Amino acid sequence: xxxxxxxxMELEALEAILMDDLIEYEGNLPSGxxxxxxxxxxxxxxxxxxxxxxxxxxLKAELLFAHTPKYPEEPPSLKLRSVTxxxxxxxxxxxxxxxxxxxxxxxxxxxxxxxxxxxxxxxGRVSSGPVVDPEVERRKAEDAAExxxxxxxxxxxxxxxxNFMTWKARYDAEVAAAKxxxxxxxxxxxxxxxxxxxAWFLRQAxxxxxxxxxxxxxxxxxxxxxxxxxxxxxxxIEEEDEEAEEEDIDYEDDxxxxxxxxx
Numbered sequence: 001x002x003x004x005x006x007x008x009m010e011l012e013a014l015e016a017i018l019m020d021d022l023i024e025y026e027g028n029l030p031s032g033x034x035x036x037x038x039x040x041x042x043x044x045x046x047x048x049x050x051x052x053x054x055x056x057x058x059l060k061a062e063l064l065f066a067h068t069p070k071y072p073e074e075p076p077s078l079k080l081r082s083v084t085x086x087x088x089x090x091x092x093x094x095x096x097x098x099x100x101x102x103x104x105x106x107x108x109x110x111x112x113x114x115x116x117x118x119x120x121x122x123x124g125r126v127s128s129g130p131v132v133d134p135e136v137e138r139r140k141a142e143d144a145a146e147x148x149x150x151x152x153x154x155x156x157x158x159x160x161x162x163n164f165m166t167w168k169a170r171y172d173a174e175v176a177a178a179k180x181x182x183x184x185x186x187x188x189x190x191x192x193x194x195x196x197x198x199a200w201f202l203r204q205a206x207x208x209x210x211x212x213x214x215x216x217x218x219x220x221x222x223x224x225x226x227x228x229x230x231x232x233x234x235x236x237i238e239e240e241d242e243e244a245e246e247e248d249i250d251y252e253d254d255x256x257x258x259x260x261x262x263x
Contacts, residue, residue, distance in 0.1 A: 007037065007067040010109040017112065018042065025064055030079050035066035042115055043083065046123040059085040059122050061094065065111055072109055075102045080118065094121045 014022050025041040033039070044061045060083035065076050080095050101117045102110065 001073060003036075003067075003070055003073075006072060006109065010067075010072075010111060013109070014040075014111060018115075030064070033066070033079075034068050034077050036069045036071070037067055039064060039066040039077075041065075044115060044118045044122060046119065046126050059126055061086060061091075061118060061122060063115060063118055065114070072105075073107055075106070076111065078102070078114070090125065094118060097121050 021042055023041050023043075025039045029035075029039060042063045042065075044063055046059065062081045062083050064079040064081070067076055068074050078095075078098060080091055080098065082091060086094075097117055098114055101114055105113055
C-alpha cells in the first residue's frame, strides 16, 4: 500500500468537507505523540439546532489527530481534550468509543468517521441530562468559600474563655520572645563597644607615643613668639656693633689726615 498517497488523499477530502474547521495544530504535543506529517485539530460540538449558536452548547471537545507512518493499516495518533463542560471521566468514555471505531476501520481512511463518532457521543451526552461543567463547579465552590470567609471577617470570631486563653498564651510568648531578642541585641551592642584589656592598653600606648612626638617635634605658639623675639633682639645687637665699628674706622681716618698735614 502507498501509505503516503492514501494519507494525502484523505487530507484533501477532509479539507474539502471541513474547510476552515480543519486547523493545523502548532501547540505542544502529547507525550509519545507519533506523526508521519503534520498534526491537525478539529473542534467538535453537538449538532446545532435551528437558530442555535454553537457557542451556546455546554459541551465542546477538541480532537487532535495525525497520520502515523503506516496509517491506515495502523491506528492514527489521537487525543481528545475538553474545551468546555467535559470531565476526565467524560473524556475517558469518549476516547473508548473512538478506540472501538479505530479497530473497526483499520485498513480504511477513518478520520472523518472518528469525528462523526465523537460528535454523536457528545450529542448523546447532552441528551442524557443536565450537563455539569467541572470548571464552572470549581469556580462556584471557590466563590462560596470566599463568601464564607468574608462573612467570618465581617462578624468576627466570637470570644470564649478557651479561645481567649489560647490567644493570651500566644501573645505572651510573642512578647517574651521580642524582649529576649531586644536584650540579646543590646548585650551584643555593649560587647562590641567595650574594649578588651589588651586593646585598651594598646590604644593608651599609641596616644602616649603621639603626645611625645608632638612635644619633641613641634613648638607651641608661646615658644615660637619667644624664639622670634630673641632672634630680633640678637639681630639688633649685631647691627649696633657694626655701626660702632664703622664710626671707629672713620675717626681713625680723619686723625691720620691731620697728622699728615702737620708733617
